[in-house]
Amino acid sequence: MRKPKIVIIGAGYGGLMTTVRLQKLIGVNEADIVLINKNDYHYETTWLHEASAGTLHHDKVRYDIRDVIDRSKVDFVQDTVVEINKEGKKVILEKGEVEYDYLVIALGGEPETFGIKGLKEYAFGITNVNSSRQLREHIEYQFATYNMEEEKNDNRLVLVVGGAGFTGIEFLGELTNRIPELCHEYDVDYHKVKIICVEAAPTVLPGFDPELVNYAVSQLERKGVEFLIGTAIKECTPDSIIVGKGEEEPREIKAGTVVWAAGVRGNSIIEKSGFEAMRGRVKVQPDLRVPGFDDVFIIGDSSLVINEEINRPYPPTAQIAMQQGEVVARNIAALIRNKTELETFTFDNKGTVCSLGEDDAIGVVFGKKITGAKASFMKKVVDNRSLYMIGGVGLVVKKGKFKLF
Amino acid sequence: MRKPKIVIIGAGYGGLMTTVRLQKLIGVNEADIVLINKNDYHYETTWLHEASAGTLHHDKVRYDIRDVIDRSKVDFVQDTVVEINKEGKKVILEKGEVEYDYLVIALGGEPETFGIKGLKEYAFGITNVNSSRQLREHIEYQFATYNMEEEKNDNRLVLVVGGAGFTGIEFLGELTNRIPELCHEYDVDYHKVKIICVEAAPTVLPGFDPELVNYAVSQLERKGVEFLIGTAIKECTPDSIIVGKGEEEPREIKAGTVVWAAGVRGNSIIEKSGFEAMRGRVKVQPDLRVPGFDDVFIIGDSSLVINEEINRPYPPTAQIAMQQGEVVARNIAALIRNKTELETFTFDNKGTVCSLGEDDAIGVVFGKKITGAKASFMKKVVDNRSLYMIGGVGLVVKKGKFKLF
Numbered sequence: 001m002r003k004p005k006i007v008i009i010g011a012g013y014g015g016l017m018t019t020v021r022l023q024k025l026i027g028v029n030e031a032d033i034v035l036i037n038k039n040d041y042h043y044e045t046t047w048l049h050e051a052s053a054g055t056l057h058h059d060k061v062r063y064d065i066r067d068v069i070d071r072s073k074v075d076f077v078q079d080t081v082v083e084i085n086k087e088g089k090k091v092i093l094e095k096g097e098v099e100y101d102y103l104v105i106a107l108g109g110e111p112e113t114f115g116i117k118g119l120k121e122y123a124f125g126i127t128n129v130n131s132s133r134q135l136r137e138h139i140e141y142q143f144a145t146y147n148m149e150e151e152k153n154d155n156r157l158v159l160v161v162g163g164a165g166f167t168g169i170e171f172l173g174e175l176t177n178r179i180p181e182l183c184h185e186y187d188v189d190y191h192k193v194k195i196i197c198v199e200a201a202p203t204v205l206p207g208f209d210p211e212l213v214n215y216a217v218s219q220l221e222r223k224g225v226e227f228l229i230g231t232a233i234k235e236c237t238p239d240s241i242i243v244g245k246g247e248e249e250p251r252e253i254k255a256g257t258v259v260w261a262a263g264v265r266g267n268s269i270i271e272k273s274g275f276e277a278m279r280g281r282v283k284v285q286p287d288l289r290v291p292g293f294d295d296v297f298i299i300g301d302s303s304l305v306i307n308e309e310i311n312r313p314y315p316p317t318a319q320i321a322m323q324q325g326e327v328v329a330r331n332i333a334a335l336i337r338n339k340t341e342l343e344t345f346t347f348d349n350k351g352t353v354c355s356l357g358e359d360d361a362i363g364v365v366f367g368k369k370i371t372g373a374k375a376s377f378m379k380k381v382v383d384n385r386s387l388y389m390i391g392g393v394g395l396v397v398k399k400g401k402f403k404l405f
Numbered sequence: 406m407r408k409p410k411i412v413i414i415g416a417g418y419g420g421l422m423t424t425v426r427l428q429k430l431i432g433v434n435e436a437d438i439v440l441i442n443k444n445d446y447h448y449e450t451t452w453l454h455e456a457s458a459g460t461l462h463h464d465k466v467r468y469d470i471r472d473v474i475d476r477s478k479v480d481f482v483q484d485t486v487v488e489i490n491k492e493g494k495k496v497i498l499e500k501g502e503v504e505y506d507y508l509v510i511a512l513g514g515e516p517e518t519f520g521i522k523g524l525k526e527y528a529f530g531i532t533n534v535n536s537s538r539q540l541r542e543h544i545e546y547q548f549a550t551y552n553m554e555e556e557k558n559d560n561r562l563v564l565v566v567g568g569a570g571f572t573g574i575e576f577l578g579e580l581t582n583r584i585p586e587l588c589h590e591y592d593v594d595y596h597k598v599k600i601i602c603v604e605a606a607p608t609v610l611p612g613f614d615p616e617l618v619n620y621a622v623s624q625l626e627r628k629g630v631e632f633l634i635g636t637a638i639k640e641c642t643p644d645s646i647i648v649g650k651g652e653e654e655p656r657e658i659k660a661g662t663v664v665w666a667a668g669v670r671g672n673s674i675i676e677k678s679g680f681e682a683m684r685g686r687v688k689v690q691p692d693l694r695v696p697g698f699d700d701v702f703i704i705g706d707s708s709l710v711i712n713e714e715i716n717r718p719y720p721p722t723a724q725i726a727m728q729q730g731e732v733v734a735r736n737i738a739a740l741i742r743n744k745t746e747l748e749t750f751t752f753d754n755k756g757t758v759c760s761l762g763e764d765d766a767i768g769v770v771f772g773k774k775i776t777g778a779k780a781s782f783m784k785k786v787v788d789n790r791s792l793y794m795i796g797g798v799g800l801v802v803k804k805g806k807f808k809l810f
Contacts, residue, residue, distance in 0.1 A: 134546070
C-alpha cells in the first residue's frame with residue numbers, strides 16, 4: 001500500500017509547528033512528510049524589529065531547520081515555491097516539483113503597500129532576515145556617511161517609520177535604544193537625529209487598550225519619537241515621503257531612511273495559484289482546510305479566521321499560526337487514519353505583549369494589563385515560548401532571551 | 406617680556422610628535438604652545454586600511470589628543486584651518502584666528518586623483534576615520550543588499566582597489582581576511598566575490614625589493630586577488646571603472662565598490678595660503694623651515710625632502726613625519742633661546758613593513774628582508790612603536806597591537 005505524502009510549504013511559525021507536531025504524531029510507516037522552505041533556516045519574524053534596528057544580531061533570530069526536525073521522518077527540501085497546482089495536486093518549485101496527498105500552505109505573509117507610489121522601491125521592510133540586515137546596514141551607512149559630507153545633509157539622519165501598528169511600535173522602541181549607540185559609533189550629535197512615525201489610522205496600536213497606548217506613546221515621545229497620527233503616506237521618493245492629513249495640503253518630509261511597517265497581506269502565491277482570497281488571505285473552514293479542497297490546509301498569515309466576538313478577522317500573529325499548526329497536525333493524522341471527524345480550530349488568545357525597546361513594554365497577559373519592566377520580562381517569556389513549542393528546552397537554551405542580572 | 410607663541414596645526418604623526426617633544430623641552434615660562442586640530446582625536450593613518458576593511462574597529466585606531474598632551478603646557482584648540490596668513494603671522498580658523506611667532510604646519514596630505522574623472526565623486530578613500538568607516542559600511546551594505554535583490558547583481562560583489570602601492574596592498578591583505586567573514590555574515594557565496602587591483606605602474610609596490618613584491622603578489626593572488634598591472638583607471642562611474650592598458654581599447658569593469666588608494670599629495674591649504682609647492686608639497690630647507698619664512702616649519706605629507714642617494718623625494722610616511730617632528734621641536738627650542746644654529750634633518754630609515762592581512766607581511770628591517778609571520782610580528786612592533794614614541798608605555802598598553810597566543 002502506497003504511503004500518503006504530506007507536504008508542508010513554509011517553515012515559519014505555522015509550518016514548522018505543523019512539522020514538529022506531525023513527526024511526533026505519525027509513525028514512519030504511516031506517511032511521508034516533506035517540508036519545503038526557501039532557506040535552510042527558520043527565523044523569528046516577531047524578533048525582526050530587533051535585527052533591523054541592530055539591537056540583536058540576525059543570527060540570534062534564526063536557527064537551522066534541520067536542528068528541530070526529525071530527519072528520519074521528515075524530508076527537508078530547500079527550494080522556493082513558484083505555484084501550487086491544486087487540481088494536479090502538486091507544488092511547482094524553482095528547481096522541480098513535488099506531488100502531495102495532503103498540503104499545508106504556511107508560506108507567510110507579504111508587506112501590503114496599498115498601492116502607495118514608491119513604497120516598494122524606496123522604503124525598507126521588516127520582512128525577513130535579508131531585509132532586516134539590509135535595513136540595519138542602510139541606517140549605519142547613513143550615519144557613517146554624515147561626517148564625510150562637506151555640506152552636512154541633516155535629512156540623512158531623519159528616520160521615518162510608516163505604521164504605528166505592532167511592528168512599527170516595536171521597531172521604534174528598538175530604534176530609540178539604538179540611536180544613541182549609533183551616534184557614539186559615528187560621532188554624530190544626538191540632537192541631529194529625528195525619528196518620525198506616520199500612521200494613517202486615528203490612533204497608535206489600533207485595537208490595543210487606550211491606557212496602554214497612552215503609556216506607549218508617551219514613553220516613545222520621551223525618547224524622541226514624533227508621531228504624526230491620522231496622517232497618510234501619499235508617496236515615497238528616493239529621499240522623502242509625501243504625507244497628507246485630512247483636507248490639509250500634502251507636504252514633503254525629507255528622510256534618509258523610510259521603513260514601511262504597516263500592513264501584512266497574504267502570500268501572492270495564493271492568488272497566483274487560483275485560490276479565492278481577500279488580499280491574499282483565504283477564509284478557511286473551521287478545520288483549516290480550503291473550501292472545496294479537502295486535501296489543502298492553509299495556516300498563518302495567508303489564512304483568514306473570523307473572531308466571532310467582534311465579527312472581524314484575527315490579526316495574523318505567530319501565536320495564531322502556531323496554534324493552527326497544532327490543529328492541522330492532528331487533523332492530518334486523523335485523515336491518514338481515515339477518520340472523518342476533524343477538529344475545529346478556535347483561537348486561544350494567551351495575551352499580547354508589545355515591546356518598547358529594552359526593559360519596557362506594554363501588554364495584556366491572561367486578561368491583565370501590564371507595563372514597564374514586568375511587561376518587558378513577559379515579552380521575553382513569550383519569545384522563549386515559541387522556541388520551546390517548536391524546539392523544546394534545547395532550543396530555548398541555544399536561542400532564548402535571558403537577561404543577566 | 407612677552408612669551409613667544411608656538412602654534413602647531415595638525416595632530417597627525419608629525420604635529421603630535423612636535424607637540425609632545427616641545428612640551429618636554431620647553432618650560433612653561435619660555436613659550437606658549439597651541440595645538441590646533443580638526444578633531445579632538447589623533448588617528449593612526451597607517452592603520453586605516455584595517456578600519457576600512459572592517460578588521461579593526463575605528464575606535465582602536467584613534468585616541469584622545471588630551472590623553473597625550475601636557476595640558477599645563479599645551480593649549481588644545483579643536484578647530485579647522487581655513488588658511489594661513491604668513492605675512493600677518495596668523496592662522497585663519499573656521500571659528501576664529503590665532504597669531505603665531507612660530508608655526509608648524511603638519512596638516513597631512515590629501516588623496517591625489519590626478520584629475521581622473523569621477524574618482525572624487527564615486528571612489529571611496531582610506532584617508533581618515535570618517536572615510537574609513539564609510540567605506541566599511543558601504544562594503545557591508547553591498548553584501549547586505551545582495552540577497553535582497555530578486556535579480557542578483559553579481560557586480561555588487563566586485564571590489565576594485567585602485568593602486569598597488571603601500572595602502573592598496575595593505576588594504577587588499579585585510580580585504581582577503583574580511584571577505585570570508587562577510588560571506589558568512591550575509592549568506593553570500595564566497596565564489597561570487599571578486600577583488601581586482603588596478604595599478605598604472607608596471608609593478609606592484611614600486612620601490613620595494615622584487616623578491617618581496619613577488620611574495621606579496623603570489624600570496625594575495627592565492628587569496629583571490631586579481632592584479633591588473635600597467636593598467637590605468639581612465640574614469641570612475643557610479644557603478645564601474647573604465648580601464649586602459651597601453652594601446653588596448655579601454656574597457657569597463659562593473660564594480661559595487663571602488664577604492665582609490667593611489668597617491669597622496671600635500672594639503673590644499675598649502676597652495677591656498679600662497680606657499681610655493683609641487684602637488685601641495687613644499688621643498689623645505691634642511692632645518693625644515695620654508696624658504697623665505699624663518700618662522701614657518703612644514704613637516705609630514707606637505708613637506709618635501711630629497712633622498713640624495715637616488716635624487717628623488719622621500720615618500721610621505723609616518724616614520725619620516727615623526728622624525729621631522731623631533732627635529733622641529735629641537736629647532737624651535739633653539740630659536741626661542743636665541744640660538745641661530747639649527748639642526749639639519751636627515752632621514753634615518755629604520756625599515757618598512759607592508760602587511761598582507763593578519764599573520765602575513767613583507768618588509769625590510771635594519772636592512773634585512775623578511776616575510777610571513779616574522780614580518781607580521783615586526784609590523785605590530787612598528788605600529789606599537791609610534792604609539793610609544795608619542796604616548797609612552799601607557800598608550801601602547803591602551804591602544805597597542807598584541808597577539809594573544
